[in-house]
Amino acid sequence: MGEVALSTTTTVQVRFSEVDSMQVVWHGVYVRYFEDGREAFGRTYPGIGYMDFYHNGYTAPIVDLQVQYIAPLTVNDTATVETRYIASDAAKLCFEYTVRRDRDGAVVARGSSMQVFVEAGGEMSLNTPAFYEAWKQKWLKR
Amino acid sequence: MGEVALSTTTTVQVRFSEVDSMQVVWHGVYVRYFEDGREAFGRTYPGIGYMDFYHNGYTAPIVDLQVQYIAPLTVNDTATVETRYIASDAAKLCFEYTVRRDRDGAVVARGSSMQVFVEAGGEMSLNTPAFYEAWKQKWLKR
């Protein structure tokens, strides 16, 4: 039994309000696109969405975010966000992202995020929460 | 004893990310400016901020919002938001707003908002909550 690579893709439509005065999507908007990707991932592999954390007594704040910008998106563009789960033995939740412009397939951005698990009292969990371990067993080990 | 007109002003600095591809502040941003105005009002006349509602067992959602756009704001502009409390006997919280461009004093937008009081169970309150009545007594009747 090996580890399965999990990933999903989702499409985002550039909104007029996301385009800045230089006629390209403002760089901060990609944080939303990554979140769209993460949420789509959570719908495909249920159990690790914001509300799942919450119902299990945890929050899972982002502690590290990295974005590399390669090419622009502009008005009327659609883009495809590929979200890849990066397996780890640590009590962390790591994703990598690739955003491609649909009109020509060009990669416009890459990035990564890391989340940790925080208990209701505000303490960071050093051990993998049981619900996340169960999720891993279900989806990763086949 | 008459009713006192309550108002405050606060300054907003246009952010680069708030300017759209037509080189003017995107119209939806003014909703934030109004909220900045409302929050500034709440700091000057404490007792009716979001957290005050919450601690008294209420939320106070916006039920009506109106904006008239008269002139544009652009990159590097600052503007002054005047927020006026509109007294009413109903269980409502009403404000009017005027946004002026600082470089020439031109009125760039006007607007209004209306909030109602919703109890923890989700029911809209038809009577003025006690904490709001107390706030009125303190600030309006002099």
Added chain:
Amino acid sequence: MGEVALSTTTTVQVRFSEVDSMQVVWHGVYVRYFEDGREAFGRTYPGIGYMDFYHNGYTAPIVDLQVQYIAPLTVNDTATVETRYIASDAAKLCFEYTVRRDRDGAVVARGSSMQVFVEAGGEMSLNTPAFYEAWKQKWLKR
């Protein structure tokens, strides 16, 4: 020949970042949803999108925006935005919006917007621009 009522619907997925600390979609987000609706309308009835205005030497700024909030949207909700074109002989572009929550069909918000046509020099056009008149002929008179 009568006037044809033009409308479109589009679906919006609530983003985690759109939900405020009261657990509901922040009221300013609906301005984006209305714009999503307007853009979807423009894709169905091409010729009156932001870029069409621009290429014809005009901008079409929003001059009036009204929103009535009736019920909340929350995390994981999807909603359907119905955008209706309101015909007028004036040099204006008017839309009405109805936002329905998909899980139960409840109307969560209604609203309207009015745009005028501004020429490159910054003057508001009192006459209907030719490209908009042509659009009206194509889509409204059947």
Added chain:
Amino acid sequence: MGEVALSTTTTVQVRFSEVDSMQVVWHGVYVRYFEDGREAFGRTYPGIGYMDFYHNGYTAPIVDLQVQYIAPLTVNDTATVETRYIASDAAKLCFEYTVRRDRDGAVVARGSSMQVFVEAGGEMSLNTPAFYEAWKQKWLKR
């Protein structure tokens, strides 16, 4: 003559709409705070703001963004953004950021950004643009 370390600080007021359903400022908002910091830096050391790039025939898009999140900000918090210019011989513009919570001085986030210079034709400039070299001479070499 040595290189002078340039930095500025600016205060940000957390907006209600920036706080997410977990009661903390949504992580994407820090991109705005960094931009607030960069704009404040540009007002203190004029010549390298978005409009300066533009008037010299360049844009300076962000190509790399990194954020580490250490502690939360919440409703009613104010924070101080320290923005430090990182000198480099390459045709790049690099900043580092530290965001501190005003109520207790705690560092809530750190980050960095890198911008390159793109000419009107869309080509990335490998050489330092003259206006940026002049800015460096003025502010860095004392």
